[in-house]
Amino acid sequence: MLPVVSRASGVYVYDEEGRAYLDGCSGAINVNLGHGVPEITQRMHEQIDQVNFVYRTQFRSRPLMELAERLADLAPGGLNHVEFANSGSEGIEMALRLVTLLHSRRHNPHKCVVLTEEPSYHGMTAGALGASGHPLRRSGLQSLLGNQVTVARVRPTHGALRAGVEEWQEAIDRVGANRLAAVIVEPVGGAASGAVPCDREVLRFLRSAADEQRFVLVADEVMSGMGRTGRWFGCDHADIAPDVMVLGKGISAGYAAMSAVLVSDEIADALGRNIGSLVFGHTMAGAPLAAAASLAVTEYLVQHDLAERAATAGKHLSGLLETVCRRHRLVKDVRGLGLQQALGLHGDPERFPGISLDLTEAARAEGLLLYPAGCTPITESVLVAPPLTSTDEELTELVRRLDRALTLLAQPVPEPVAR
Numbered sequence: 001m002l003p004v005v006s007r008a009s010g011v012y013v014y015d016e017e018g019r020a021y022l023d024g025c026s027g028a029i030n031v032n033l034g035h036g037v038p039e040i041t042q043r044m045h046e047q048i049d050q051v052n053f054v055y056r057t058q059f060r061s062r063p064l065m066e067l068a069e070r071l072a073d074l075a076p077g078g079l080n081h082v083e084f085a086n087s088g089s090e091g092i093e094m095a096l097r098l099v100t101l102l103h104s105r106r107h108n109p110h111k112c113v114v115l116t117e118e119p120s121y122h123g124m125t126a127g128a129l130g131a132s133g134h135p136l137r138r139s140g141l142q143s144l145l146g147n148q149v150t151v152a153r154v155r156p157t158h159g160a161l162r163a164g165v166e167e168w169q170e171a172i173d174r175v176g177a178n179r180l181a182a183v184i185v186e187p188v189g190g191a192a193s194g195a196v197p198c199d200r201e202v203l204r205f206l207r208s209a210a211d212e213q214r215f216v217l218v219a220d221e222v223m224s225g226m227g228r229t230g231r232w233f234g235c236d237h238a239d240i241a242p243d244v245m246v247l248g249k250g251i252s253a254g255y256a257a258m259s260a261v262l263v264s265d266e267i268a269d270a271l272g273r274n275i276g277s278l279v280f281g282h283t284m285a286g287a288p289l290a291a292a293a294s295l296a297v298t299e300y301l302v303q304h305d306l307a308e309r310a311a312t313a314g315k316h317l318s319g320l321l322e323t324v325c326r327r328h329r330l331v332k333d334v335r336g337l338g339l340q341q342a343l344g345l346h347g348d349p350e351r352f353p354g355i356s357l358d359l360t361e362a363a364r365a366e367g368l369l370l371y372p373a374g375c376t377p378i379t380e381s382v383l384v385a386p387p388l389t390s391t392d393e394e395l396t397e398l399v400r401r402l403d404r405a406l407t408l409l410a411q412p413v414p415e416p417v418a419r
């Protein structure tokens with residue numbers, strides 16, 4: 001049974017029994033500043049005292065307007081129009097509506113196929129899960145998902161974990177420019193692939209293919225955005241700007257429910273800059289409290305240069321992980337970028353998911369939180385993604401606990417004693 005939480009501070013979460021758990025996966029890879037940062041909670045208290053909620057069609061609010069400006073400044077060129085929702089999944093749904101409306105406005109309604117990767121994960125709402133290449137989470141839901149989005153898939157070949165340029169080219173040709181509406185891509189994979197980065201050349205290829213064939217390039221940066229991978233956005237590693245960028249998780253770092261969809265000037269112009277009333281909704285979207293929390297988080301990330309810190313801490317962490325993992329046969333590889341890393345595990349096709357859940361459980365017993373990932377036996381993995389504020393000592397302690405958990409798991413299970 002899961003422990004009952006009592007409080008959390010920095011990289012530690014405490015249960016009611018007084019046990020401390022080192023948060024090696026930032027909750028769901030979202031608590032990017034660690035827990036209980038006074039600079040954030042203080043701003044939230046101040047906002048609650050002023051105004052907690054207004055509806056987005058009745059008022060604008062200062063924190064939301066400022067947040068939109070900060071995000072547009074940080075984002076790669078031309079993504080100047082920002083809309084808000086409450087979760088990554090909702091952000092992806094918005095991107096899907098936006099793409100559909102755009103092609104309809106441009107009198108290309110037959111451009112309706114969304115091309116995504118397997119493995120990929122874009123969220124649990126019907127459209128977002130429909131777009132996801134995650135057989136495990138889709139399992140049993142085909143009749144619901146089949147009606148949501150017309151999807152084509154690109155898959156890796158030759159035992160690779162993500163598709164290369166050749167596979168993408170083939171998939172784009174297969175769909176055809178007259179039908180291809182959008183490509184959605186995770187610049188660094190998360191729950192589905194287990195932190196496998198998309199090849200830089202693939203991102204550059206997709207950028208130029210989108211320009212040539214007039215499809216929308218959507219970057220799902222829900223996990224990889226806001227400094228997590230050592231750059232502000234995963235796309236920055238390839239020096240490209242997508243047409244639409246979806247942010248979530250780290251934008252509010254767990255302090256409130258918030259996501260954002262950044263849209264290029266070109267698309268905003270094509271939709272008449274009235275996007276908000278066209279495709280966006282949700283009662284709580286962009287409410288002042290979540291806006292104040294997210295603005296405070298964004299300012300904190302900038303002031304403390306945490307994207308840069310994720311890059312250096314990431315190198316340190318991967319070095320520690322490599323050393324420890326060489327000693328454990330369960331581990332296939334260490335992968336990822338910045339502080340979005342994973343241990344690839346030798347998954348068992350007969351028992352999937354298996355080893356990732358066992359390791360997560362063993363780690364919890366050692367006082368370490370990890371996030372099980374992978375959507376097939378070959379992608380089975382655990383995400384190791386501590387807060388961007390983690391010190392070197394905390395990273396060392398994380399890997400020490402992980403080492404103990406792996407050792408625990410490798411112990412043969414004792415045979416029951418015959419009576």
Ligand SMILES: Cc1ncc(COP(=O)(O)O)c(C=O)c1O
Nearest residue numbers: 087088089121122123190222223
């Ligand atoms: C890449 C990616 N996209 C979308 C989502 C969905 O976000 P949420 O859980 O906030 O709906 C996630 C969540 O894990 C994610 O990692």
